[in-house]
Amino acid sequence: MLSASTADATPQGTAACSRWIFLCRHGAETHLAAELQLGGASAPVWLLSGAVQAHLGPWPDEPQAQLALVAALDPVYALQVLPAVRRIGPGPVERQALAIADMLAQALDGVRSFSLHALLPGDLRGNPRPPGAGRRDRLLAAIDARMSAIRRRTWRQRCADDDPCAAVRVQLLLDVDGDAAIGGGSLELSVAPASPRPIGSPWPSALPGGRLPVDDDPTAPASSFRKLAEAFGQLGVWPSRGEVALDLGASPGGWTVVLRRAGVRVLAVDRAPLTPALMRDRGVQFFEADAFRYDATPHLAPGTRLDWLVSDIVAYPARIVALLGELGASDRFGAGGPPRFVVVQMKFRGAPDLAAVTEGLVAAAASGYIAAARHLCHDKNEVTIVARIGGAGGRSDGGGSSADAASPGGASAAAAVVDAEPEGA
Secondary structure (H helix, E strand, C coil): CCCECCCCCCCCCCCCCEEEEEECCCCCHHHHHHHHHHCCCEEEEEEECCEEEEEECCCCCCHHHHHHHHHHCCCCCCCEEECCCEEECCCCHHHHHHHHHHHHHHHCCCCCCEEEEEECHHHHCCCCCCCCHHHHHHHHHHHHHHHHHHCHHHHCCECCCCCCCCCEEEEEEECCCCCCCCCCCCEEEEEEECECCCCCCCECCCCHHHCCCCCCCCCCCCCCHHHHHHHHHHHCCECCCCCEEEEECCCCCHHHHHHHHCCCEEEEEECCCCCHHHHHCCCEEEEECCCCCCCCHHHECCCCCCCEEEECCCCCHHHHHHHHHHCCCCCCCCCCCCCCEEEEEEECCCCCCHHHHHHHHHHHHHCCEEEEEECCCCCCCEEEEEEEECCCCCCCCCCCEHHHCCCCCCCCHHHCECCCCCCCC
């Protein structure tokens, strides 16, 4: 069990270490702390709801060494990381802004681009109107005024908050509600290079707090639609009109409806039907079958490759591992080759099984995928595995539509589903 601790309390033997803050879905702090400890972090402790503090090695001066250190620890249960945080004590907004600006003037010297995230404790709990928003606005305005006065050229290198191309991530964590161990009115500052990852957003994430806002949709068949929408954001690729997806374990249609609203044609497989509206949708072909045995090949045009395979099946982790391993070894997903992109949920009964997650990633790699696992904001006792096909035929996982790349070696996605009538026919 995690215990609260003051941020200034440096555990014995960590005097030369840097202090890091990892953000997670609120309620997952214990799992994140355990994972950090397995990864070699010292003394991970609960900081506030949705945040865990830990000590790592000394923060190097060289940017390349900083990149290597940031990339070395990328936990499944972390949505965001604030490396090598520095404390700025409580006080008037103007005084805090001066201290931050003085630090940034030095830290950003020569930086070609950076983004700035300012987070409140309420942001970490998903509060759309967190307490302290007014104070945050005043602080940012004061920082802007000071930096414009002393480092105008440097300050002009600021990118949009969620720009994945920013070279450096500046992050502020404010404590204004007395909920945290860092002390009322104090804040934490992190300035660190953004390390590219093989899949998804750089690390630290381009998304403030690592969170992708998902609009509510009261017409969706199930709240699970949020998980798939968030997974697309983490993957950095969104489905496009005319693509084809296989949705395993589709009922009642929470994930199918996300795909359909993107204009994707869906092969939906489950033992239970979808909602009546989706069953009538001419862009959906429903198959009452065992998702682990269903053969999509007869229902795809010859040589067609699926664009997406998504699965929210309730199953033991071992079955998900087997599914990921089968993608590269079976022809039941189409004769054109393995699906280009994969989003699969791995669910747990009891404690998270990180060994099974690792097995799943290894299986995906053996099937020719570059894969990553993440516990997303809308995940419960489960993690989401996202993957893109590696090597020739895989499309970039950078931002934008996945339709920007050609469909290699086979029929186009637009003509992929056999006997599917055009939308609106």
